[in-house]
Amino acid sequence: MANTQTVIFKNKPVITGSYSIVGPKEGEGNFGKYFDYVMKDDCFGEDSYEKAERKMIEQAITGAIQSAKIKPSSVDLMLAGDLLNQIISSSYAARQFNFAYLGLFGACSTMSESLAIGASLIEGGHFDNIVCSTASHFSTAERQFRFPLELGNQRPPTSQWTVTGAGACVLSKKGVGPTIASATFGKVIDWGVNDVNDMGAAMAPAAMDTMLSHFRDTKTTPDDYDLIVTGDLGKLGSEILIDLMEDKGIKLGLNYNDCGQMYFTREQATLCGGSGCGCSATVFNSFIMKKLRAGEYKRVLFMPTGALLSTTATQQGDTIPGVCHAVVVEGVKK
Amino acid sequence: MANTQTVIFKNKPVITGSYSIVGPKEGEGNFGKYFDYVMKDDCFGEDSYEKAERKMIEQAITGAIQSAKIKPSSVDLMLAGDLLNQIISSSYAARQFNFAYLGLFGACSTMSESLAIGASLIEGGHFDNIVCSTASHFSTAERQFRFPLELGNQRPPTSQWTVTGAGACVLSKKGVGPTIASATFGKVIDWGVNDVNDMGAAMAPAAMDTMLSHFRDTKTTPDDYDLIVTGDLGKLGSEILIDLMEDKGIKLGLNYNDCGQMYFTREQATLCGGSGCGCSATVFNSFIMKKLRAGEYKRVLFMPTGALLSTTATQQGDTIPGVCHAVVVEGVKK
Numbered sequence: 001m002a003n004t005q006t007v008i009f010k011n012k013p014v015i016t017g018s019y020s021i022v023g024p025k026e027g028e029g030n031f032g033k034y035f036d037y038v039m040k041d042d043c044f045g046e047d048s049y050e051k052a053e054r055k056m057i058e059q060a061i062t063g064a065i066q067s068a069k070i071k072p073s074s075v076d077l078m079l080a081g082d083l084l085n086q087i088i089s090s091s092y093a094a095r096q097f098n099f100a101y102l103g104l105f106g107a108c109s110t111m112s113e114s115l116a117i118g119a120s121l122i123e124g125g126h127f128d129n130i131v132c133s134t135a136s137h138f139s140t141a142e143r144q145f146r147f148p149l150e151l152g153n154q155r156p157p158t159s160q161w162t163v164t165g166a167g168a169c170v171l172s173k174k175g176v177g178p179t180i181a182s183a184t185f186g187k188v189i190d191w192g193v194n195d196v197n198d199m200g201a202a203m204a205p206a207a208m209d210t211m212l213s214h215f216r217d218t219k220t221t222p223d224d225y226d227l228i229v230t231g232d233l234g235k236l237g238s239e240i241l242i243d244l245m246e247d248k249g250i251k252l253g254l255n256y257n258d259c260g261q262m263y264f265t266r267e268q269a270t271l272c273g274g275s276g277c278g279c280s281a282t283v284f285n286s287f288i289m290k291k292l293r294a295g296e297y298k299r300v301l302f303m304p305t306g307a308l309l310s311t312t313a314t315q316q317g318d319t320i321p322g323v324c325h326a327v328v329v330e331g332v333k334k
Numbered sequence: 335m336a337n338t339q340t341v342i343f344k345n346k347p348v349i350t351g352s353y354s355i356v357g358p359k360e361g362e363g364n365f366g367k368y369f370d371y372v373m374k375d376d377c378f379g380e381d382s383y384e385k386a387e388r389k390m391i392e393q394a395i396t397g398a399i400q401s402a403k404i405k406p407s408s409v410d411l412m413l414a415g416d417l418l419n420q421i422i423s424s425s426y427a428a429r430q431f432n433f434a435y436l437g438l439f440g441a442c443s444t445m446s447e448s449l450a451i452g453a454s455l456i457e458g459g460h461f462d463n464i465v466c467s468t469a470s471h472f473s474t475a476e477r478q479f480r481f482p483l484e485l486g487n488q489r490p491p492t493s494q495w496t497v498t499g500a501g502a503c504v505l506s507k508k509g510v511g512p513t514i515a516s517a518t519f520g521k522v523i524d525w526g527v528n529d530v531n532d533m534g535a536a537m538a539p540a541a542m543d544t545m546l547s548h549f550r551d552t553k554t555t556p557d558d559y560d561l562i563v564t565g566d567l568g569k570l571g572s573e574i575l576i577d578l579m580e581d582k583g584i585k586l587g588l589n590y591n592d593c594g595q596m597y598f599t600r601e602q603a604t605l606c607g608g609s610g611c612g613c614s615a616t617v618f619n620s621f622i623m624k625k626l627r628a629g630e631y632k633r634v635l636f637m638p639t640g641a642l643l644s645t646t647a648t649q650q651g652d653t654i655p656g657v658c659h660a661v662v663v664e665g666v667k668k
Contacts, residue, residue, distance in 0.1 A: 001410040001460055001461050001462050005410075005434050007460040007461075048650050050646060050647070050650060051650070076335040076339075076519075077519055081437075081439060083420075084644065084646065085419040085420070085644045085645070085646060086417075086419070086439065086441065086642065086643065086644035086647075087439045087642075088642070088643070088644045088646065088647045088652075091439075091522060091642035091655055091657070092642070092647065092652065092655060094521075094522040094655070094657075095522045095523075095524045095655050097521075098521065099521065100339050100519035100520055100521050101519075101520070101521060101522050101657060102438070102440070102447060102450075102451065102519065102659075103415075103438065103439040103440050103447070103642070103657075104436070104437065104438060104439065105415060105420065105421045105425075105437040105438065105439045106436070106437050107420065113436060113437070116436075117436065117451065117455075120454075120455055120458055120460065121451075121454055121455070121458070123458050123460070124454055124455070124457050124458030124459070125458070126335055126341040126454065126457070127335050127341075128335050144646075185410075185411055185434035185435075185436065186434055186435070187428075187431075187432065187433065187434050187435060188425060188428035188429045188435045189429075190429045308420065308421075308422070308425035308426070308437070309420065309422070310418065310419045310420035310422045311419070312384060312418065312419060312422065312478075313384070313420075313422045313426065316382050316384060316385070318422075318426065321425055321426060321428070321429050323425070323428075323435060323437075325436075
């Protein structure tokens with residue numbers, strides 16, 4: 001694999017099932033009609049937001065397995081992670097299932113990290129069905145990374161709104177559905193951004209780095225894709241990415257967008273848009289999957305980004321490293 | 335892969351290089367003479383313990399690559415994780431290297447999680463060299479998971495001592511060294527233990543589950559291994575595992591031991607022994623690797639366990655789930 005970051009799959013793994021579940025605010029956003037399930041309230045019948053986040057993952061995984069029309073006993077492996085300390089949402093959700101579990105942490109890049117690893121494992125020939133999942137919850141993220149909700153603090157204009165939602169899909173060796181054609185594994189990139197309220201700016205260089213590597217490794221250009229979509233760069237971060245790519249001589253056109261930027265309506269006043277693992281995960285496993293299944297999209301370059309910071313790192317004066325993993329998903333031929 | 339949790343590698347990935355670095359207390363322990371580097375103090379020239387932990391990972395990875403006698407540019411991927419929130423030690427260390435990075439979280443099972451994923455990816459045919467790494471630091475773990483060091487609180491008799499140390503190795507498609515014969519991917523197991531000062535008891539059921547699956551899938555018995563070694567069950571947890579296995583009709587003999595139990599001398603008074611990601615990682619990448627390279631061990635079943643809790647989960651009354659991933663490493667034939 002020397003001098004390349006991309007695996008081109010010979011036997012393209014198939015996404016045989018997918019599922020998305022979101023909170024009420026997300027249900028009122030631009031992708032509302034595409035989600036499989038919209039919760040009536042953010043607590044989802046649990047006594048803490050953390051337990052609600054976990055329950056969303058459980059429902060997303062169960063829903064994805066049903067959508068794939070396989071039995072849970074046919075699943076070999078669960079690949080999942082989330083934003084909470086020690087990724088408890090994923091690990092505790094994994095207790096409910098009788099298959100092996102590998103915990104991942106790629107911050108908001110987790111959906112593509114799990115797809116990239118999962119597709120590589122399926123390609124290896126030993127695995128038949130792998131579940132990939134991630135989630136985030138506005139209220140668990142706010143109190144862990146920022147301020148108590150009760151404080152009602154003002155949000156800076158560069159801030160984004162953590163999506164309450166979980167997405168999951170099943171990757172299979174055989175079956176019917178969109179296929180994963182390639183995966184580009186990203187490097188950790190840190191250009192010295194240290195504003196924790198401006199994650200888009202921190203992550204845009206990682207998106208650029210992975211995008212350049214992807215185009216180089218696969219000998220493609222932006223024109224080869226119906227949709228190029230980052231995860232949660234938000235309004236500002238995706239503009240920075242467009243500028244950075246233009247500096248490198250690559251013009252991103254109307255087929256480029258960002259899940260976070262698209263997620264909420266203007267009236268929902270989320271400032272720079274949606275963020276969190278659940279942002280790209282719920283868009284991917286609803287809107288994007290439906291367009292791929294319908295054959296409306298032939299090739300999508302899906303590239304969620306992650307900001308790999310913690311409050312401890314920030315308090316110790318560290319800057320914010322970013323990472324971005326990309327997968328190319330091809331639509332069902334009609 | 336239905337009805338099995340184990341991948342048997344057709345082209346056994348080779349561990350071409352390894353490196354271990356530990357703190358002064360660890361250097362005075364039972365494996366002292368086997369480690370590549372013993373730090374003079376726990377701060378390692380940095381102004382915080384967190385930065386010291388990160389620097390240990392950087393040195394371990396650099397050392398493993400040198401030990402493998404390859405150039406850093408030949409490394410395709412880094413698989414790493416640690417105990418700190420948002421695995422900052424691994425992610426920030428990854429900034430120093432120019433290869434792709436996948437963050438993992440398996441708590442103290444991370445060394446075998448990275449080896450199991452890494453070996454599966456190498457077997458898939460697309461990757462040439464993958465670095466696997468993990469670390470822990472007594473002082474970062476204490477203040478994140480337990481109490482401020484300055485409090486000087488009394489330690490309960492079931493407690494273990496988080497190892498300050500990092501281990502790394504290079505998995506390669508080709509080369510000379512011990513080889514990975516199989517990997518058993520573990521399920522998340524929770525038997526309801528909720529004492530955060532008794533991790534061994536919380537993790538022992540996961541070790542049992544993975545060990546039973548491994549023996550079933552590979553049609554082997556304890557007698558087929560020169561060494562069967564868990565990660566950090568400690569004195570109490572490993573006794574529980576021996577009892578649990580005996581209940582299942584499998585007797586673990588003198589070839590079974592636990593890295594945490596063996597790590598420190600009696601005089602070091604660590605109660606139930608060593609723990610943390612760095613515990614099994616530094617023993618594996620020093621003592622065990624040297625015995626495998628020398629051909630003294632022909633087959634080792636390496637199975638670190640992880641306790642998948644967070645302080646938030648504990649505060650909300652949750653019990654402690656465990657996970658255990660196992661790899662079989664075969665020695666160099668003499």
